[in-house]
Amino acid sequence: MNFSRGVKFFSVTAAGLLAGAVIGASAASASEIVVLPIDRAKFLAGAKFDMEVELRGAKSGEIKILIDGKDAAEVFGVSPVLKNESSLSGVRFSDVTLTKPGEIKVEVEAVSDGTPLKKSVVYTVAAPQKQQAKNVILFIGDGMGLPSRQIARILSKGISSGKYNGLLEMEQLNEGTALISTSGYDSLVTDSANAASAYATGHKTVVNAMGVYENSDKDPLKHPKVQNLAELARAAGMSVGLVSTANITDATPAAFVAHTRRRAEQNFIAGEMLKADVILGGGSRQFLPQSTPGSQRKDDRNLIEEFESKGYVFAGDRAELAAAKGDKILGLFNLDNMNVYIDREMLKDPAVLGDFTNQPNLMEMTKKAIDVLSANESGFFLMVEGACIDKQIHAMDWERAAYDTIEMDRAVGIARQFAEKNGSTLIVVTADHSHGTSITGTYHEKDGKTGRHAVRTYASAGYPTFSDADKDGFPDSPAPDVTLAVQYANHPDYYEGFKFHPRPVSPAIMSGDAAVGNASRDPDGTFYPGNIPLGESQEVHAADDVPLSAGGPGADYFKGVMENTEVFFGIVRALGLDPAKK
Amino acid sequence: MEPSVHFIHHLRKGAAALLPLLPLTALVCLAGGVPAYGAAAPLRFGEMYGTVTSRGIALSEKLKSLENQPVVMEGFMAPPLKPTLDFFVLTRVPMSICPFCSSDADWPYDIVVVYLKSPVTALPFDRPIRVEGRLELGTKTDEATGFVSLVRIYATKLGEAR
Numbered sequence: 001m002n003f004s005r006g007v008k009f010f011s012v013t014a015a016g017l018l019a020g021a022v023i024g025a026s027a028a029s030a031s032e033i034v035v036l037p038i039d040r041a042k043f044l045a046g047a048k049f050d051m052e053v054e055l056r057g058a059k060s061g062e063i064k065i066l067i068d069g070k071d072a073a074e075v076f077g078v079s080p081v082l083k084n085e086s087s088l089s090g091v092r093f094s095d096v097t098l099t100k101p102g103e104i105k106v107e108v109e110a111v112s113d114g115t116p117l118k119k120s121v122v123y124t125v126a127a128p129q130k131q132q133a134k135n136v137i138l139f140i141g142d143g144m145g146l147p148s149r150q151i152a153r154i155l156s157k158g159i160s161s162g163k164y165n166g167l168l169e170m171e172q173l174n175e176g177t178a179l180i181s182t183s184g185y186d187s188l189v190t191d192s193a194n195a196a197s198a199y200a201t202g203h204k205t206v207v208n209a210m211g212v213y214e215n216s217d218k219d220p221l222k223h224p225k226v227q228n229l230a231e232l233a234r235a236a237g238m239s240v241g242l243v244s245t246a247n248i249t250d251a252t253p254a255a256f257v258a259h260t261r262r263r264a265e266q267n268f269i270a271g272e273m274l275k276a277d278v279i280l281g282g283g284s285r286q287f288l289p290q291s292t293p294g295s296q297r298k299d300d301r302n303l304i305e306e307f308e309s310k311g312y313v314f315a316g317d318r319a320e321l322a323a324a325k326g327d328k329i330l331g332l333f334n335l336d337n338m339n340v341y342i343d344r345e346m347l348k349d350p351a352v353l354g355d356f357t358n359q360p361n362l363m364e365m366t367k368k369a370i371d372v373l374s375a376n377e378s379g380f381f382l383m384v385e386g387a388c389i390d391k392q393i394h395a396m397d398w399e400r401a402a403y404d405t406i407e408m409d410r411a412v413g414i415a416r417q418f419a420e421k422n423g424s425t426l427i428v429v430t431a432d433h434s435h436g437t438s439i440t441g442t443y444h445e446k447d448g449k450t451g452r453h454a455v456r457t458y459a460s461a462g463y464p465t466f467s468d469a470d471k472d473g474f475p476d477s478p479a480p481d482v483t484l485a486v487q488y489a490n491h492p493d494y495y496e497g498f499k500f501h502p503r504p505v506s507p508a509i510m511s512g513d514a515a516v517g518n519a520s521r522d523p524d525g526t527f528y529p530g531n532i533p534l535g536e537s538q539e540v541h542a543a544d545d546v547p548l549s550a551g552g553p554g555a556d557y558f559k560g561v562m563e564n565t566e567v568f569f570g571i572v573r574a575l576g577l578d579p580a581k582k
Numbered sequence: 583m584e585p586s587v588h589f590i591h592h593l594r595k596g597a598a599a600l601l602p603l604l605p606l607t608a609l610v611c612l613a614g615g616v617p618a619y620g621a622a623a624p625l626r627f628g629e630m631y632g633t634v635t636s637r638g639i640a641l642s643e644k645l646k647s648l649e650n651q652p653v654v655m656e657g658f659m660a661p662p663l664k665p666t667l668d669f670f671v672l673t674r675v676p677m678s679i680c681p682f683c684s685s686d687a688d689w690p691y692d693i694v695v696v697y698l699k700s701p702v703t704a705l706p707f708d709r710p711i712r713v714e715g716r717l718e719l720g721t722k723t724d725e726a727t728g729f730v731s732l733v734r735i736y737a738t739k740l741g742e743a744r
Binding site for chain 1: 677
């Protein structure tokens with residue numbers, strides 16, 4: 001194989017040695033061996049992945065890879081693809097598997113520009129388990145940390161005599177309870193792509209990535225892949241559903257079907273949605289050809305028509321969703337993210353909704369998805385995301401976040417009803433990461449105090465006065481006379497008035513490379529200088545562990561403090577997924 | 583923004599740092615031979631579209647009737663990709679995120695791309711501005727950046743809104 005830069009690699013020798021030779025001058029430079037998947041990675045036996053070893057900073061090199069002392073090419077049964085760029089040599093084995101359960105040691109020996117290097121990593125391979133559940137429904141409250149759940153419990157159930165008047169639907173799932181850590185392998189604090197990828201693949205990745213490990217490639221679609229839940233479930237004959245209130249190509253749903261280093265590749269991700277049978281959410285702009293006003297595509301593909309030609313029924317609003325029949329449904333209910341519950345179902349302000357006055361709610365979408373998917377005798381995997389919990393906390397609008405948390409909780413109730421009736425369904429409810437919110441006490445201006453002076457702490461706090469006369473689980477008003485004082489551990493420059501905003505409003509806006517407080521948010525509010533870098537215009541994610549609640553067969557897997565990657569293994573264990581089984 | 587992500591990241595710092603927020607006392611005249619002030623038809627963001635559904639946007643009759651006519655609009659200038667570019671994005675509300683800066687942010691659908699005779703560096707991002715010029719409709723891809731636009735104004739006058 002000849003490469004343009006004059007480097008010649010020879011094919012793998014019998015001893016597993018890939019010999020490289022440099023033609024021309026070579027300068028000694030610091031180089032390192034990078035092994036992907038990384039050290040301590042855990043695999044489901046038989047699940048496909050790409051293995052890649054890069055010699056970074058090496059103009060030439062020899063690479064030898066041994067798996068438990070055996071040549072990697074022999075273990076995988078395939079020859080690697082070699083790569084050589086300006087200061088990078090590497091090998092990749094594509095679509096390989098590890099099938100023997102237990103610990104596996106990978107040793108890499110390399111010669112980089114004449115300097116010998118060594119690296120070893122250890123993998124764990126988990127054996128497929130006996131099937132316990134026919135279906136799994138995974139609810140992800142995006143950004144729904146512990147305070148978000150508790151705010152929803154206070155608003156939805158109420159509290160009297162110091163005791164809650166009830167638990168949320170998600171909190172009544174008590175056969176498995178765990179604290180989930182959320183970090184990626186690059187950073188303590190994750191984003192939603194990285195976090196959802198852990199749930200979807202069982203592998204940690206990096207911020208903005210899904211379904212891949214990060215190599216040196218500039219092309220986000222050329223990073224080494226790991227198989228995801230949609231691919232595994234489909235291969236087992238199961239149906240797959242993705243439901244979200246965000247753009248359906250947004251990070252969380254995307255991670256269950258797509259492989260990309262950059263979550264921004266939403267036009268690519270839209271095409272990958274064909275790996276699911278029921279797709280419900282916002283974001284039709286990624287499915288419309290660029291010639292259609294409103295499209296964000298850069299090509300002429302009409303994905304709605306492509307999906308229809310493959311047997312999907314398209315639904316564009318609540319009425320069409322209700323009428324949709326068939327085993328495959330693509331429902332896109334907004335060009336962008338769907339509006340939030342308060343705006344969609346309660347305030348219905350034309351200035352906020354525009355023409356999107358007929359969007360379904362998350363309960364209706366969840367019910368429809370379950371109705372369609374449960375027709376498959378081989379079972380289904382459904383992911384439901386309460387997406388705008390996160391988006392609203394970013395915007396420091398805890399009330400809108402709370403109603404969307406309650407909305408997702410009502411959807412959990414629908415899943416619980418299905419599980420009670422049909423059995424054999426594992427329900428898992430968790431978040432992908434947390435936010436810097438906390439309940440300080442209550443807030444009211446009944447005695448004339450305003451601003452910080454009206455934040456009621458300790459004994460002054462008492463209880464808020466949310467009411468729910470129609471008993472639908474949603475407080476009748478998000479702005480009672482005594483509300484919660486919810487405060488933020490991190491924030492940009494902003495104005496705080498401690499009161500509900502009738503219309504969504506950004507706390508800060510970008511002016512050049514600095515976020516400045518948006519004075520129109522709370523004209524009578526107090527200015528608070530930010531405590532995060534100037535380039536951040538919103539409240540940012542927190543690294544706190546998040547709670548997980550599970551019920552149904554296989555729920556016992558979830559206990560104690562667990563890595564987020566274990567959510568994947570809990571799901572494949574319950575489903576008894578065995579990729580080697582045909 | 584996908585094709586130009588790397589490009590954008592390089593530009594992030596420079597784009598903003600080089601934009602001084604000079605006080606504007608009068609409209610900046612960008613080109614000669616412009617229509618007389620007052621001849622332009624006022625156009626608001628809320629008037630641009632007829633029906634908007636998840637199947638796409640239909641342009642309003644008013645917007646279509648103003649094609650190739652002088653119009654005047656008020657909105658907010660999104661921080662531009664770089665100060666030397668000959669266009670910027672006009673938005674209905676000030677942008678809390680910068681889609682040019684962040685690969686994960688995207689534009690709202692109701693935006694207007696404003697083309698300029700020469701780059702403008704003297705307008706604020708957090709106060710409303712007023713743009714006057716010829717309205718152009720239809721999908722167009724900017725050759726230099728790959729940015730796709732639907733509604734454009736070729737600006738002849740530009741300044742802070744009152």
